[in-house]
Amino acid sequence: MTISYATARSAPILEWADERRLIEGWQNQKDRFALEKLLLSHVRIVFAWVRKLSADKAEQEEMVSEGILGLIKAADMFDLAKEVRFSTYARWWVKNSVLSAFERLRSIVEMPAGVRVEAGQQVKQSTDVFEMLVCDDPTPEERMIANSSRDLMRARLAEALKELGEVDRDVVTSRALKQPSETFDDLAARLKMNSTKLRQIERRAMSRLKNELLARGVTTSRAV
Secondary structure (H helix, E strand, O other), X not given: OOOXXXXXXXXXXXOHHHHHHXXXXXXXXXXXXXXXXXXXXXXXXXXXXXXXXXXXXXXXXXXXXXXHXXXXXXXXXXXXXXXXXXXXXXXXXXXXXXXXXXXXXXXXXXOOHHXXXXXXXXXXXXXXXXXXXXXXXXXXXXXXXXXXXXXXHHHHHHHHHHOOOHHHHHHHXXXXXXXXXXXXXXXXXXXXXXXXXXHHHHHHHHHHHHHHHHHOOOOHHHHO
16 A cells, blocks of 8 residues: 555544444454555554654655554554544554664665765764654553553464464463473473474474464564
8 A cells, every 4th residue: 555645644534433433344344445544544643753763765665664554553453442542542553663664774774884974964863863762751541552452462362372282382382472481301301202393393383373363463573
């Protein structure tokens, strides 16, 4: 989905009831039209964060794409039982998506030595902005949203685990979810199996869990 800054600025702001109807249409019927209309009305949030971080067009395009993915994740995870506007909830997801993209872009860009000196001030300014955005204390609303999102993640993780077999569930829980995790040797001894067999089970169980989480709209890179 490609949206220009001009289109984002001119997109109409949804009324409460329309916003809820679109979210419900996407979550329950996977109505693509409902999702696109919801995104269009809120993509200005993405551009607001992106334009604070970089003036580079290529970087902006990358961060806008990630920010829109953050909006989609917000649409997936939004709890219609909560008395909060979608824009408030989505801002937390967008901020994290855009900042993660910005950090990744800056970590992989390698400037020639001569250019690095000329661009030093611009890089410093961008870094200062990044630090300011990352280090700000969360608002009470952001704390509530973060806690609500974590609760929903835990619930979906519990649902996904139920779909695994008993041994697979034990291996995943012991190796990836317990703090501290059970050592490989201890787990192999407890389950009375050799290391080759246990590694096969672990790979299979993690793959199945990730598929179950993806089916529930959970991004697995941070979920397990």
